[in-house]
Amino acid sequence: MPSMKATITDVAVDLFHRKGYFATSISEIAHQCGIQKASIYYHYPSKENILFHIQQVTMEELTAYLRANLEGLVDIGDRMGAAVRSHVRFHLNKQKETFIANSELRGLTPEHYQEIVQKRDEYEQIFQAIIREGIEEGVFSAADVKILSYAILTLCNAGAIWFKPRGRMPVDAIADIYKNFVLRGLRAGDLAAVAVATAG
Amino acid sequence: MPSMKATITDVAVDLFHRKGYFATSISEIAHQCGIQKASIYYHYPSKENILFHIQQVTMEELTAYLRANLEGLVDIGDRMGAAVRSHVRFHLNKQKETFIANSELRGLTPEHYQEIVQKRDEYEQIFQAIIREGIEEGVFSAADVKILSYAILTLCNAGAIWFKPRGRMPVDAIADIYKNFVLRGLRAGDLAAVAVATAG
DNA sequence: GTCTATATTTTGATAGAC
DNA sequence: GTCTATCAAAATATAGAC
Known part of the structure:
Protein backbone atom coordinates (compact mmCIF):
# COMPACT_ATOMS: atom_id res chain seq x y z
CA MET A 1 0.00 0.00 0.00
CA PRO A 2 1.61 3.18 -1.25
CA SER A 3 2.10 6.23 0.92
CA MET A 4 0.11 9.35 0.14
CA LYS A 5 3.30 11.14 -0.89
CA ALA A 6 3.98 8.39 -3.44
CA THR A 7 0.41 8.63 -4.69
CA ILE A 8 0.72 12.40 -5.12
CA THR A 9 3.97 11.93 -7.02
CA ASP A 10 2.46 9.30 -9.31
CA VAL A 11 -0.61 11.40 -10.03
CA ALA A 12 1.58 14.44 -10.72
CA VAL A 13 3.73 12.43 -13.14
CA ASP A 14 0.62 11.37 -15.01
CA LEU A 15 -0.90 14.87 -15.16
CA PHE A 16 2.33 16.70 -15.95
CA HIS A 17 2.84 14.25 -18.81
CA ARG A 18 -0.71 14.47 -20.14
CA LYS A 19 -1.44 18.18 -19.71
CA GLY A 20 1.89 19.79 -18.93
CA TYR A 21 3.17 21.32 -15.70
CA PHE A 22 1.60 24.79 -16.01
CA ALA A 23 -1.72 23.42 -17.22
CA THR A 24 -1.98 21.15 -14.18
CA SER A 25 -3.37 22.64 -10.97
CA ILE A 26 -2.77 21.58 -7.38
CA SER A 27 -6.49 21.02 -6.91
CA GLU A 28 -6.51 18.66 -9.90
CA ILE A 29 -3.72 16.59 -8.39
CA ALA A 30 -5.50 16.55 -5.02
CA HIS A 31 -8.80 15.55 -6.61
CA GLN A 32 -7.22 12.54 -8.33
CA CYS A 33 -5.60 11.56 -5.03
CA GLY A 34 -8.93 11.74 -3.24
CA ILE A 35 -7.86 14.48 -0.84
CA GLN A 36 -8.29 18.27 -0.52
CA LYS A 37 -5.74 20.55 -2.12
CA ALA A 38 -4.55 21.94 1.23
CA SER A 39 -3.44 18.42 2.19
CA ILE A 40 -0.92 18.43 -0.65
CA TYR A 41 1.12 20.99 1.27
CA TYR A 42 1.69 18.59 4.15
CA HIS A 43 3.73 16.39 1.76
CA TYR A 44 5.26 18.98 -0.56
CA PRO A 45 6.08 22.62 0.18
CA SER A 46 5.05 23.83 -3.29
CA MET B 1 6.69 49.05 -40.90
CA PRO B 2 4.97 45.95 -39.55
CA SER B 3 1.30 45.87 -38.63
CA MET B 4 0.35 45.53 -34.98
CA LYS B 5 -1.02 42.05 -35.67
CA ALA B 6 2.35 41.00 -37.03
CA THR B 7 4.08 42.51 -34.01
CA ILE B 8 1.77 40.62 -31.65
CA THR B 9 2.49 37.39 -33.51
CA ASP B 10 6.24 37.93 -33.39
CA VAL B 11 6.21 38.77 -29.70
CA ALA B 12 4.04 35.72 -28.98
CA VAL B 13 6.43 33.47 -30.91
CA ASP B 14 9.31 34.78 -28.85
CA LEU B 15 7.53 34.39 -25.50
CA PHE B 16 5.93 31.02 -26.25
CA HIS B 17 9.37 29.78 -27.19
CA ARG B 18 11.16 31.23 -24.18
CA LYS B 19 8.62 30.62 -21.43
CA GLY B 20 6.04 28.26 -22.91
CA TYR B 21 2.43 28.92 -23.90
CA PHE B 22 0.77 28.47 -20.50
CA ALA B 23 3.47 30.44 -18.69
CA THR B 24 2.97 33.41 -21.05
CA SER B 25 0.17 35.85 -20.25
CA ILE B 26 -1.77 38.13 -22.54
CA SER B 27 -0.67 41.14 -20.53
CA GLU B 28 2.95 40.13 -21.01
CA ILE B 29 2.48 39.98 -24.77
CA ALA B 30 0.71 43.34 -24.74
CA HIS B 31 3.41 44.93 -22.60
CA GLN B 32 6.14 43.89 -25.05
CA CYS B 33 4.05 45.26 -27.90
CA GLY B 34 3.65 48.60 -26.13
CA ILE B 35 -0.15 48.37 -25.90
CA GLN B 36 -2.74 47.44 -23.28
CA LYS B 37 -3.88 43.85 -22.98
CA ALA B 38 -7.43 44.64 -24.04
CA SER B 39 -6.08 45.84 -27.38
CA ILE B 40 -4.84 42.34 -28.15
CA TYR B 41 -8.45 41.22 -28.55
CA TYR B 42 -9.00 43.56 -31.45
CA HIS B 43 -6.49 41.52 -33.46
CA TYR B 44 -7.03 38.03 -32.05
CA PRO B 45 -10.20 36.59 -30.49
CA SER B 46 -8.32 34.62 -27.83
C1' DG C 1 -7.49 50.77 -32.95
C1' DT C 2 -6.42 51.69 -28.49
C1' DC C 3 -7.85 53.03 -24.12
C1' DT C 4 -9.82 52.51 -18.94
C1' DA C 5 -12.39 49.82 -16.07
C1' DT C 6 -14.15 45.69 -14.64
C1' DA C 7 -16.43 41.02 -14.49
C1' DT C 8 -15.49 36.35 -13.53
C1' DT C 9 -12.75 32.49 -12.52
C1' DT C 10 -8.99 30.20 -10.92
C1' DT C 11 -4.69 29.83 -9.06
C1' DG C 12 -0.93 28.68 -5.34
C1' DA C 13 -0.59 28.92 -0.77
C1' DT C 14 -1.72 29.64 4.43
C1' DA C 15 -4.29 29.40 9.11
C1' DG C 16 -6.13 26.84 12.30
C1' DA C 17 -9.60 23.21 13.82
C1' DC C 18 -9.77 18.29 14.55
C1' DG D 1 -2.46 13.95 8.21
C1' DT D 2 -6.52 15.70 6.53
C1' DC D 3 -10.03 18.96 6.83
C1' DT D 4 -12.74 23.79 6.05
C1' DA D 5 -12.24 28.40 5.10
C1' DT D 6 -9.96 31.97 3.14
C1' DC D 7 -6.41 35.24 1.28
C1' DA D 8 -4.12 37.70 -2.28
C1' DA D 9 -2.77 37.70 -6.83
C1' DA D 10 -3.22 36.82 -11.46
C1' DA D 11 -5.50 35.10 -15.37
C1' DT D 12 -8.67 35.53 -19.75
C1' DA D 13 -11.96 38.06 -21.59
C1' DT D 14 -15.64 41.83 -22.19
C1' DA D 15 -17.99 46.62 -22.21
C1' DG D 16 -17.96 50.89 -23.65
C1' DA D 17 -15.59 55.57 -24.11
C1' DC D 18 -12.72 58.06 -27.34
Whole structure:
Protein backbone atom coordinates (compact mmCIF):
# COMPACT_ATOMS: atom_id res chain seq x y z
CA MET A 1 0.00 0.00 0.00
CA PRO A 2 1.61 3.18 -1.25
CA SER A 3 2.10 6.23 0.92
CA MET A 4 0.11 9.35 0.14
CA LYS A 5 3.30 11.14 -0.89
CA ALA A 6 3.98 8.39 -3.44
CA THR A 7 0.41 8.63 -4.69
CA ILE A 8 0.72 12.40 -5.12
CA THR A 9 3.97 11.93 -7.02
CA ASP A 10 2.46 9.30 -9.31
CA VAL A 11 -0.61 11.40 -10.03
CA ALA A 12 1.58 14.44 -10.72
CA VAL A 13 3.73 12.43 -13.14
CA ASP A 14 0.62 11.37 -15.01
CA LEU A 15 -0.90 14.87 -15.16
CA PHE A 16 2.33 16.70 -15.95
CA HIS A 17 2.84 14.25 -18.81
CA ARG A 18 -0.71 14.47 -20.14
CA LYS A 19 -1.44 18.18 -19.71
CA GLY A 20 1.89 19.79 -18.93
CA TYR A 21 3.17 21.32 -15.70
CA PHE A 22 1.60 24.79 -16.01
CA ALA A 23 -1.72 23.42 -17.22
CA THR A 24 -1.98 21.15 -14.18
CA SER A 25 -3.37 22.64 -10.97
CA ILE A 26 -2.77 21.58 -7.38
CA SER A 27 -6.49 21.02 -6.91
CA GLU A 28 -6.51 18.66 -9.90
CA ILE A 29 -3.72 16.59 -8.39
CA ALA A 30 -5.50 16.55 -5.02
CA HIS A 31 -8.80 15.55 -6.61
CA GLN A 32 -7.22 12.54 -8.33
CA CYS A 33 -5.60 11.56 -5.03
CA GLY A 34 -8.93 11.74 -3.24
CA ILE A 35 -7.86 14.48 -0.84
CA GLN A 36 -8.29 18.27 -0.52
CA LYS A 37 -5.74 20.55 -2.12
CA ALA A 38 -4.55 21.94 1.23
CA SER A 39 -3.44 18.42 2.19
CA ILE A 40 -0.92 18.43 -0.65
CA TYR A 41 1.12 20.99 1.27
CA TYR A 42 1.69 18.59 4.15
CA HIS A 43 3.73 16.39 1.76
CA TYR A 44 5.26 18.98 -0.56
CA PRO A 45 6.08 22.62 0.18
CA SER A 46 5.05 23.83 -3.29
CA LYS A 47 3.93 22.76 -6.73
CA GLU A 48 7.37 23.50 -8.13
CA ASN A 49 8.87 21.14 -5.58
CA ILE A 50 6.80 18.25 -6.91
CA LEU A 51 8.18 18.90 -10.38
CA PHE A 52 11.71 19.26 -9.05
CA HIS A 53 11.44 16.00 -7.10
CA ILE A 54 10.26 14.11 -10.19
CA GLN A 55 13.09 15.48 -12.30
CA GLN A 56 15.71 14.88 -9.64
CA VAL A 57 14.77 11.24 -9.10
CA THR A 58 14.45 10.61 -12.84
CA MET A 59 17.88 12.00 -13.67
CA GLU A 60 19.51 10.11 -10.81
CA GLU A 61 17.91 6.84 -11.82
CA LEU A 62 18.77 7.42 -15.49
CA THR A 63 22.43 7.97 -14.69
CA ALA A 64 22.62 5.12 -12.17
CA TYR A 65 21.07 2.78 -14.72
CA LEU A 66 23.63 3.83 -17.33
CA ARG A 67 26.57 3.34 -14.96
CA ALA A 68 25.29 -0.09 -13.93
CA ASN A 69 24.92 -1.12 -17.56
CA LEU A 70 28.45 0.00 -18.39
CA GLU A 71 30.10 -1.76 -15.46
CA GLY A 72 32.76 -4.25 -16.42
CA LEU A 73 32.67 -3.44 -20.14
CA VAL A 74 35.99 -2.44 -21.69
CA ASP A 75 35.61 -2.83 -25.47
CA ILE A 76 34.56 0.59 -26.75
CA GLY A 77 32.00 -0.84 -29.18
CA ASP A 78 30.44 -2.83 -26.35
CA ARG A 79 30.36 0.26 -24.16
CA MET A 80 28.60 2.42 -26.75
CA GLY A 81 26.18 -0.39 -27.56
CA ALA A 82 25.35 -0.83 -23.88
CA ALA A 83 24.99 2.93 -23.39
CA VAL A 84 22.49 3.24 -26.25
CA ARG A 85 20.55 0.20 -25.07
CA SER A 86 20.45 1.60 -21.53
CA HIS A 87 19.24 5.00 -22.74
CA VAL A 88 16.51 3.56 -24.95
CA ARG A 89 15.31 1.00 -22.40
CA PHE A 90 15.01 3.62 -19.66
CA HIS A 91 13.14 6.03 -21.92
CA LEU A 92 10.66 3.35 -22.99
CA ASN A 93 10.12 2.00 -19.47
CA LYS A 94 9.77 5.47 -17.92
CA GLN A 95 8.13 7.32 -20.78
CA LYS A 96 6.21 9.83 -18.66
CA GLU A 97 9.07 10.68 -16.33
CA THR A 98 11.63 11.16 -19.10
CA PHE A 99 9.18 13.25 -21.12
CA ILE A 100 8.75 15.56 -18.12
CA ALA A 101 12.50 15.67 -17.55
CA ASN A 102 13.03 16.63 -21.18
CA SER A 103 10.30 19.21 -21.65
CA GLU A 104 9.30 20.80 -18.33
CA LEU A 105 12.59 22.44 -17.37
CA ARG A 106 11.03 25.90 -17.53
CA GLY A 107 8.80 25.25 -14.54
CA LEU A 108 11.78 25.05 -12.18
CA THR A 109 13.22 27.84 -10.02
CA PRO A 110 16.58 29.11 -11.28
CA GLU A 111 18.43 27.15 -8.57
CA HIS A 112 16.65 23.89 -9.30
CA TYR A 113 16.99 24.49 -13.03
CA GLN A 114 20.76 24.74 -12.63
CA GLU A 115 20.85 21.53 -10.61
CA ILE A 116 18.90 19.52 -13.18
CA VAL A 117 20.84 20.92 -16.12
CA GLN A 118 24.04 19.95 -14.36
CA LYS A 119 22.81 16.39 -13.87
CA ARG A 120 21.92 16.25 -17.55
CA ASP A 121 25.36 17.52 -18.51
CA GLU A 122 26.96 14.79 -16.41
CA TYR A 123 24.86 12.19 -18.17
CA GLU A 124 25.74 13.51 -21.62
CA GLN A 125 29.40 13.62 -20.70
CA ILE A 126 29.41 9.86 -20.14
CA PHE A 127 28.33 9.44 -23.76
CA GLN A 128 30.81 12.04 -24.95
CA ALA A 129 33.65 10.31 -23.11
CA ILE A 130 32.83 7.02 -24.85
CA ILE A 131 32.69 8.73 -28.25
CA ARG A 132 35.96 10.54 -27.60
CA GLU A 133 37.70 7.37 -26.47
CA GLY A 134 36.42 5.50 -29.52
CA ILE A 135 37.77 8.20 -31.80
CA GLU A 136 41.15 8.14 -30.05
CA GLU A 137 41.30 4.37 -30.40
CA GLY A 138 40.49 4.73 -34.09
CA VAL A 139 37.34 2.62 -33.76
CA PHE A 140 34.99 5.55 -34.44
CA SER A 141 35.55 8.16 -37.15
CA ALA A 142 36.71 11.60 -36.08
CA ALA A 143 33.93 14.15 -35.72
CA ASP A 144 32.52 16.80 -33.39
CA VAL A 145 31.86 14.86 -30.18
CA LYS A 146 29.05 17.11 -28.92
CA ILE A 147 27.17 17.10 -32.20
CA LEU A 148 27.44 13.33 -32.33
CA SER A 149 26.23 12.90 -28.73
CA TYR A 150 23.19 15.12 -29.29
CA ALA A 151 22.38 13.29 -32.52
CA ILE A 152 22.60 9.93 -30.76
CA LEU A 153 20.57 10.92 -27.70
CA THR A 154 17.91 12.65 -29.80
CA LEU A 155 17.63 9.75 -32.21
CA CYS A 156 17.17 7.33 -29.32
CA ASN A 157 14.28 9.42 -27.98
CA ALA A 158 12.34 8.78 -31.17
CA GLY A 159 11.05 5.48 -29.86
CA ALA A 160 9.19 7.24 -27.05
CA ILE A 161 7.03 9.03 -29.64
CA TRP A 162 5.33 5.96 -30.98
CA PHE A 163 6.09 3.22 -28.41
CA LYS A 164 3.04 1.77 -26.65
CA PRO A 165 3.86 -0.39 -23.61
CA ARG A 166 1.08 -2.82 -24.54
CA GLY A 167 2.10 -3.04 -28.20
CA ARG A 168 3.66 -6.15 -29.59
CA MET A 169 7.20 -4.88 -30.13
CA PRO A 170 9.38 -5.64 -27.09
CA VAL A 171 11.59 -2.97 -25.56
CA ASP A 172 14.76 -4.98 -26.20
CA ALA A 173 14.05 -5.24 -29.91
CA ILE A 174 13.63 -1.47 -30.19
CA ALA A 175 16.78 -0.88 -28.17
CA ASP A 176 18.67 -3.11 -30.59
CA ILE A 177 17.38 -1.19 -33.61
CA TYR A 178 18.78 2.08 -32.32
CA LYS A 179 21.96 0.44 -31.04
CA ASN A 180 22.76 -0.92 -34.52
CA PHE A 181 21.88 2.39 -36.18
CA VAL A 182 24.18 4.36 -33.89
CA LEU A 183 27.10 1.93 -34.13
CA ARG A 184 26.86 1.99 -37.93
CA GLY A 185 26.80 5.78 -37.90
CA LEU A 186 29.81 6.04 -35.63
CA ARG A 187 31.91 3.54 -37.55
CA ALA A 188 30.99 4.94 -40.93
CA GLY A 189 33.06 7.70 -42.41
CA ASP A 190 30.55 9.81 -44.33
CA LEU A 191 28.78 11.72 -41.55
CA ALA A 192 31.93 12.12 -39.52
CA ALA A 193 33.97 13.36 -42.46
CA VAL A 194 31.48 16.08 -43.25
CA ALA A 195 31.11 17.06 -39.59
CA VAL A 196 34.80 17.48 -39.01
CA ALA A 197 35.33 19.23 -42.31
CA THR A 198 32.78 21.98 -41.64
CA ALA A 199 32.90 22.32 -37.84
CA GLY A 200 35.97 24.56 -37.78
CA MET B 1 6.69 49.05 -40.90
CA PRO B 2 4.97 45.95 -39.55
CA SER B 3 1.30 45.87 -38.63
CA MET B 4 0.35 45.53 -34.98
CA LYS B 5 -1.02 42.05 -35.67
CA ALA B 6 2.35 41.00 -37.03
CA THR B 7 4.08 42.51 -34.01
CA ILE B 8 1.77 40.62 -31.65
CA THR B 9 2.49 37.39 -33.51
CA ASP B 10 6.24 37.93 -33.39
CA VAL B 11 6.21 38.77 -29.70
CA ALA B 12 4.04 35.72 -28.98
CA VAL B 13 6.43 33.47 -30.91
CA ASP B 14 9.31 34.78 -28.85
CA LEU B 15 7.53 34.39 -25.50
CA PHE B 16 5.93 31.02 -26.25
CA HIS B 17 9.37 29.78 -27.19
CA ARG B 18 11.16 31.23 -24.18
CA LYS B 19 8.62 30.62 -21.43
CA GLY B 20 6.04 28.26 -22.91
CA TYR B 21 2.43 28.92 -23.90
CA PHE B 22 0.77 28.47 -20.50
CA ALA B 23 3.47 30.44 -18.69
CA THR B 24 2.97 33.41 -21.05
CA SER B 25 0.17 35.85 -20.25
CA ILE B 26 -1.77 38.13 -22.54
CA SER B 27 -0.67 41.14 -20.53
CA GLU B 28 2.95 40.13 -21.01
CA ILE B 29 2.48 39.98 -24.77
CA ALA B 30 0.71 43.34 -24.74
CA HIS B 31 3.41 44.93 -22.60
CA GLN B 32 6.14 43.89 -25.05
CA CYS B 33 4.05 45.26 -27.90
CA GLY B 34 3.65 48.60 -26.13
CA ILE B 35 -0.15 48.37 -25.90
CA GLN B 36 -2.74 47.44 -23.28
CA LYS B 37 -3.88 43.85 -22.98
CA ALA B 38 -7.43 44.64 -24.04
CA SER B 39 -6.08 45.84 -27.38
CA ILE B 40 -4.84 42.34 -28.15
CA TYR B 41 -8.45 41.22 -28.55
CA TYR B 42 -9.00 43.56 -31.45
CA HIS B 43 -6.49 41.52 -33.46
CA TYR B 44 -7.03 38.03 -32.05
CA PRO B 45 -10.20 36.59 -30.49
CA SER B 46 -8.32 34.62 -27.83
CA LYS B 47 -4.92 33.59 -26.58
CA GLU B 48 -5.43 30.09 -27.96
CA ASN B 49 -6.05 31.58 -31.38
CA ILE B 50 -2.61 33.22 -31.38
CA LEU B 51 -1.05 29.83 -30.71
CA PHE B 52 -3.21 28.17 -33.35
CA HIS B 53 -2.31 30.80 -35.94
CA ILE B 54 1.41 30.33 -35.29
CA GLN B 55 1.15 26.56 -35.61
CA GLN B 56 -1.04 26.71 -38.70
CA VAL B 57 1.28 29.06 -40.59
CA THR B 58 4.36 27.12 -39.52
CA MET B 59 3.01 23.77 -40.65
CA GLU B 60 1.84 25.20 -43.97
CA GLU B 61 5.18 26.85 -44.64
CA LEU B 62 7.06 23.72 -43.62
CA THR B 63 5.10 21.56 -46.03
CA ALA B 64 5.20 24.11 -48.85
CA TYR B 65 8.98 24.38 -48.44
CA LEU B 66 9.34 20.61 -48.62
CA ARG B 67 7.18 20.34 -51.76
CA ALA B 68 9.13 23.13 -53.45
CA ASN B 69 12.43 21.44 -52.63
CA LEU B 70 11.24 18.11 -54.03
CA GLU B 71 9.93 19.56 -57.28
CA GLY B 72 11.48 18.03 -60.38
CA LEU B 73 13.53 15.42 -58.53
CA VAL B 74 12.96 11.83 -59.62
CA ASP B 75 15.94 9.82 -58.32
CA ILE B 76 14.86 8.44 -54.96
CA GLY B 77 18.18 9.11 -53.28
CA ASP B 78 18.03 12.72 -54.48
CA ARG B 79 14.48 13.03 -53.18
CA MET B 80 15.34 11.76 -49.70
CA GLY B 81 18.44 13.90 -49.57
CA ALA B 82 16.46 16.98 -50.56
CA ALA B 83 13.72 16.13 -48.05
CA VAL B 84 16.18 15.86 -45.17
CA ARG B 85 17.95 19.05 -46.21
CA SER B 86 14.62 20.86 -46.45
CA HIS B 87 13.54 19.65 -43.02
CA VAL B 88 16.79 20.60 -41.31
CA ARG B 89 17.09 23.97 -43.02
CA PHE B 90 13.55 24.97 -42.07
CA HIS B 91 14.03 23.89 -38.46
CA LEU B 92 17.27 25.85 -38.13
CA ASN B 93 15.92 28.96 -39.84
CA LYS B 94 12.64 28.91 -37.88
CA GLN B 95 13.82 27.49 -34.59
CA LYS B 96 11.26 29.23 -32.39
CA GLU B 97 8.26 28.47 -34.59
CA THR B 98 9.10 24.80 -35.07
CA PHE B 99 9.81 24.40 -31.37
CA ILE B 100 6.33 25.74 -30.61
CA ALA B 101 4.78 23.54 -33.28
CA ASN B 102 6.48 20.50 -31.78
CA SER B 103 5.89 21.08 -28.09
CA GLU B 104 2.82 23.27 -27.53
CA LEU B 105 0.12 21.06 -29.06
CA ARG B 106 -1.63 20.73 -25.69
CA GLY B 107 -2.61 24.37 -25.60
CA LEU B 108 -4.94 23.97 -28.59
CA THR B 109 -8.68 23.34 -28.50
CA PRO B 110 -9.64 19.78 -29.55
CA GLU B 111 -10.73 21.00 -33.00
CA HIS B 112 -7.56 22.96 -33.63
CA TYR B 113 -5.48 20.13 -32.20
CA GLN B 114 -6.99 17.75 -34.75
CA GLU B 115 -6.28 20.17 -37.57
CA ILE B 116 -2.60 20.59 -36.67
CA VAL B 117 -2.09 16.87 -36.09
CA GLN B 118 -3.57 16.23 -39.51
CA LYS B 119 -1.18 18.69 -41.12
CA ARG B 120 1.70 16.98 -39.36
CA ASP B 121 0.52 13.59 -40.56
CA GLU B 122 0.43 14.86 -44.13
CA TYR B 123 3.99 16.13 -43.77
CA GLU B 124 5.22 12.84 -42.36
CA GLN B 125 3.47 10.93 -45.10
CA ILE B 126 5.59 12.66 -47.72
CA PHE B 127 8.67 11.24 -46.03
CA GLN B 128 7.04 7.84 -45.63
CA ALA B 129 6.13 7.75 -49.32
CA ILE B 130 9.74 8.40 -50.29
CA ILE B 131 10.97 5.69 -47.92
CA ARG B 132 8.38 3.24 -49.20
CA GLU B 133 9.23 3.96 -52.82
CA GLY B 134 12.93 3.57 -52.11
CA ILE B 135 12.31 0.19 -50.52
CA GLU B 136 10.19 -0.92 -53.47
CA GLU B 137 12.91 0.14 -55.88
CA GLY B 138 15.44 -1.80 -53.80
CA VAL B 139 17.50 1.33 -53.14
CA PHE B 140 16.67 1.37 -49.41
CA SER B 141 16.66 -1.71 -47.18
CA ALA B 142 13.29 -3.11 -46.12
CA ALA B 143 12.13 -1.93 -42.70
CA ASP B 144 9.15 -0.48 -40.85
CA VAL B 145 8.43 2.74 -42.75
CA LYS B 146 6.86 4.60 -39.83
CA ILE B 147 9.65 3.75 -37.41
CA LEU B 148 12.18 4.91 -39.98
CA SER B 149 10.35 8.17 -40.66
CA TYR B 150 10.12 9.04 -36.95
CA ALA B 151 13.79 8.17 -36.47
CA ILE B 152 14.77 10.41 -39.38
CA LEU B 153 12.60 13.36 -38.40
CA THR B 154 13.62 13.16 -34.76
CA LEU B 155 17.30 12.89 -35.60
CA CYS B 156 17.07 15.93 -37.84
CA ASN B 157 15.58 17.96 -34.97
CA ALA B 158 18.75 17.45 -32.95
CA GLY B 159 20.41 20.39 -34.68
CA ALA B 160 17.87 22.79 -33.23
CA ILE B 161 19.06 21.92 -29.70
CA TRP B 162 22.52 23.34 -30.05
CA PHE B 163 22.38 25.50 -33.21
CA LYS B 164 22.99 29.20 -32.65
CA PRO B 165 22.13 31.40 -35.65
CA ARG B 166 25.18 33.57 -34.99
CA GLY B 167 27.55 30.62 -34.58
CA ARG B 168 30.14 29.84 -37.17
CA MET B 169 28.64 26.65 -38.56
CA PRO B 170 26.46 27.42 -41.59
CA VAL B 171 22.97 25.94 -41.95
CA ASP B 172 23.84 24.15 -45.17
CA ALA B 173 26.77 22.33 -43.58
CA ILE B 174 24.57 21.03 -40.79
CA ALA B 175 21.87 20.00 -43.24
CA ASP B 176 24.49 18.00 -45.15
CA ILE B 177 25.64 16.20 -41.99
CA TYR B 178 22.18 14.89 -41.29
CA LYS B 179 21.50 14.16 -44.95
CA ASN B 180 24.56 11.92 -45.16
CA PHE B 181 23.74 10.21 -41.89
CA VAL B 182 20.19 9.42 -42.98
CA LEU B 183 21.15 8.20 -46.45
CA ARG B 184 23.78 5.91 -44.94
CA GLY B 185 21.25 4.56 -42.48
CA LEU B 186 18.65 3.92 -45.16
CA ARG B 187 21.02 2.20 -47.58
CA ALA B 188 22.66 0.08 -44.89
CA GLY B 189 21.30 -3.34 -44.09
CA ASP B 190 21.96 -3.69 -40.36
CA LEU B 191 19.33 -1.42 -38.84
CA ALA B 192 16.74 -2.40 -41.39
CA ALA B 193 17.39 -6.11 -40.98
CA VAL B 194 16.85 -5.94 -37.23
CA ALA B 195 13.78 -3.74 -37.59
CA VAL B 196 12.02 -6.01 -40.04
CA ALA B 197 12.99 -9.17 -38.14
CA THR B 198 11.42 -8.04 -34.86
CA ALA B 199 8.54 -5.86 -36.03
CA GLY B 200 6.14 -8.74 -36.65
C1' DG C 1 -7.49 50.77 -32.95
C1' DT C 2 -6.42 51.69 -28.49
C1' DC C 3 -7.85 53.03 -24.12
C1' DT C 4 -9.82 52.51 -18.94
C1' DA C 5 -12.39 49.82 -16.07
C1' DT C 6 -14.15 45.69 -14.64
C1' DA C 7 -16.43 41.02 -14.49
C1' DT C 8 -15.49 36.35 -13.53
C1' DT C 9 -12.75 32.49 -12.52
C1' DT C 10 -8.99 30.20 -10.92
C1' DT C 11 -4.69 29.83 -9.06
C1' DG C 12 -0.93 28.68 -5.34
C1' DA C 13 -0.59 28.92 -0.77
C1' DT C 14 -1.72 29.64 4.43
C1' DA C 15 -4.29 29.40 9.11
C1' DG C 16 -6.13 26.84 12.30
C1' DA C 17 -9.60 23.21 13.82
C1' DC C 18 -9.77 18.29 14.55
C1' DG D 1 -2.46 13.95 8.21
C1' DT D 2 -6.52 15.70 6.53
C1' DC D 3 -10.03 18.96 6.83
C1' DT D 4 -12.74 23.79 6.05
C1' DA D 5 -12.24 28.40 5.10
C1' DT D 6 -9.96 31.97 3.14
C1' DC D 7 -6.41 35.24 1.28
C1' DA D 8 -4.12 37.70 -2.28
C1' DA D 9 -2.77 37.70 -6.83
C1' DA D 10 -3.22 36.82 -11.46
C1' DA D 11 -5.50 35.10 -15.37
C1' DT D 12 -8.67 35.53 -19.75
C1' DA D 13 -11.96 38.06 -21.59
C1' DT D 14 -15.64 41.83 -22.19
C1' DA D 15 -17.99 46.62 -22.21
C1' DG D 16 -17.96 50.89 -23.65
C1' DA D 17 -15.59 55.57 -24.11
C1' DC D 18 -12.72 58.06 -27.34
